[in-house]
Amino acid sequence: MNPLLKVDQLAKDFGSFRAVDGISFEIPKGKIVGLLGKNGAGKTTTIHMLLGITTPTSGSISYFGKDFNSHRQASLQRINYISSYNTLLGRTTVWENLQIYARLYNTQGHKEKIHELLTYFEVGDMKNKIYEDLSSGQKTRVNLVKSLLNEPELILMDEPTASLDPDIADKTLSLIENWKKEKNISILYTSHNMQEVTRICDDVLFLSNGAIIEHDTPQNLARKVTKAELILTYEKDPKLAFEYLQTRTIPYEHKHPNQLTIQTQEAEIPRIIFDISKTGLWMNDITINKPTLEDFFLQISRKKNEAI
Amino acid sequence: MKLYRIKAVMIQEYFMMGRSLETLVDIFIFPIMNIIVFGFISKFLLGSTNQGSFLSLIVAMLFWQLFSTSQYSVSVPTLWNIWAHNLTNLFASPITLSEYFIAHAVSALIKSLIVFVIGSSIAYFQFGFSVLQLPLSFLFIMTINLYISGISIGLVLIGLIFAKGIRIQALTWVVVSIIQPLAAVFYPLSIIPEPFQSVSRILPLTYMFEALRQTIQDGAILPASQQLLITGSFITGIYFLLFLVFFKHLIDTSRETGQFAKNDL
Numbered sequence: 118m119n120p121l122l123k124v125d126q127l128a129k130d131f132g133s134f135r136a137v138d139g140i141s142f143e144i145p146k147g148k149i150v151g152l153l154g155k156n157g158a159g160k161t162t163t164i165h166m167l168l169g170i171t172t173p174t175s176g177s178i179s180y181f182g183k184d185f186n187s188h189r190q191a192s193l194q195r196i197n198y199i200s201s202y203n204t205l206l207g208r209t210t211v212w213e214n215l216q217i218y219a220r221l222y223n224t225q226g227h228k229e230k231i232h233e234l235l236t237y238f239e240v241g242d243m244k245n246k247i248y249e250d251l252s253s254g255q256k257t258r259v260n261l262v263k264s265l266l267n268e269p270e271l272i273l274m275d276e277p278t279a280s281l282d283p284d285i286a287d288k289t290l291s292l293i294e295n296w297k298k299e300k301n302i303s304i305l306y307t308s309h310n311m312q313e314v315t316r317i318c319d320d321v322l323f324l325s326n327g328a329i330i331e332h333d334t335p336q337n338l339a340r341k342v343t344k345a346e347l348i349l350t351y352e353k354d355p356k357l358a359f360e361y362l363q364t365r366t367i368p369y370e371h372k373h374p375n376q377l378t379i380q381t382q383e384a385e386i387p388r389i390i391f392d393i394s395k396t397g398l399w400m401n402d403i404t405i406n407k408p409t410l411e412d413f414f415l416q417i418s419r420k421k422n423e424a425i
Numbered sequence: 426m427k428l429y430r431i432k433a434v435m436i437q438e439y440f441m442m443g444r445s446l447e448t449l450v451d452i453f454i455f456p457i458m459n460i461i462v463f464g465f466i467s468k469f470l471l472g473s474t475n476q477g478s479f480l481s482l483i484v485a486m487l488f489w490q491l492f493s494t495s496q497y498s499v500s501v502p503t504l505w506n507i508w509a510h511n512l513t514n515l516f517a518s519p520i521t522l523s524e525y526f527i528a529h530a531v532s533a534l535i536k537s538l539i540v541f542v543i544g545s546s547i548a549y550f551q552f553g554f555s556v557l558q559l560p561l562s563f564l565f566i567m568t569i570n571l572y573i574s575g576i577s578i579g580l581v582l583i584g585l586i587f588a589k590g591i592r593i594q595a596l597t598w599v600v601v602s603i604i605q606p607l608a609a610v611f612y613p614l615s616i617i618p619e620p621f622q623s624v625s626r627i628l629p630l631t632y633m634f635e636a637l638r639q640t641i642q643d644g645a646i647l648p649a650s651q652q653l654l655i656t657g658s659f660i661t662g663i664y665f666l667l668f669l670v671f672f673k674h675l676i677d678t679s680r681e682t683g684q685f686a687k688n689d690l
Binding site: 165169171189204216217247 | 427440505506517
């Protein structure tokens, strides 16, 4: 079965600067693929090439098994786009804005469709409001309605929840997750929020200096960071425990009274807890901070910065 | 080419215009006020000049508004989309640039004809001059030429904005003001200083407005006016084709440099 989107050796040069460096990936049906990277890593340029508004220097893009360049209209009819950077017309109403897009996509029964989506995204009572008078969260949900008007099989989402407060972002994300489950759509998702990406993405492409340097599930990428943090809260004299850590040259910090913070390999944690308990330390609480995708992101970014 | 997409862009323009007082003022109020002011000036000057000069002044103003409204109506809606950060959303849909331009060109025709009809009515009821005194064929040729000239310039301005960004948006309002004195709209070409006449001669508008004065003076389309109309129409056609090619080049450039997408960020 053909992937919905296939990108092959896609590259973009702006003068002597290579913004995207020969990336290749696929998005199968029903999958959410995250596109991660620091600012300037090439995420938005990639999205713009996938929409046909920036011309690639080399490489190819195909949607639904057909070359995008020669089937632009047919491809765009089956995909959609949402970005926190792009809004709808500020002075027109939500209803008017959505009607324009429904007509552009030739949505059949567009009035019913707009009503259905506005209700689903809980902005049905906003339809006669002027778009620029909406809150950021409401605008994002209206933009989501726009992005679903043509019942797309694939949506390109460029940081859709940026600028939303955590509560609204969480709600928006839940709506996206539910919609994805119901309709089995595919999504290419860029974000700086690693928790979001871990939560909704099946796969992650990690971009750095325009190239894909990692491609895996969020969980597997997080596992590539082997360091974890162990926090022990204790009651009695920790002298023997300190001696044990010093003998084993395990780095630790005494940040708060009665609290010991140990940086170690994730795999070492059970042994360390066992050994410390043998020193007679009375532990009240044990906290283990396992590595996350964010740790992986920071590790990669810092490595790159050091290299630079 | 899909009619429903052209219609969607025209509806977008209708919605935007309805909620933009400044656009309504630019498209309808300013041109009509100009026509009224020119009517009064012409009436005042009537004592010191002949009837033909009076007529040519007010009719020139009517046709000039047709031209400038066409240009404005093609270029300004693109700025609305850029100001609203809506351009990427629009071109992420299946709309083509041809459909987008045709939608604005049709809309420009409707708006400029509305301005022309309102202006002509004012000229008739307030100043007693009917544009129907001119031969219908002449009216038709002038309208088509000025409309095509207007949308051609509008097209290039869109292309330039796509390619260079909104830092050059002022051109949208300035270009017609630069063309007006050179195109001999309200006075004969001979009034323009000699060095500038060569520039005037490459503008199709110069021939059209010279033909207007000649036709009013002759009371019919005589060979001299015919020649001017043919030359003007020919140059209009050439410019339109050249500007289409130039527009395509500007769009390709803006997609290659990334400026097309950058306009919207």
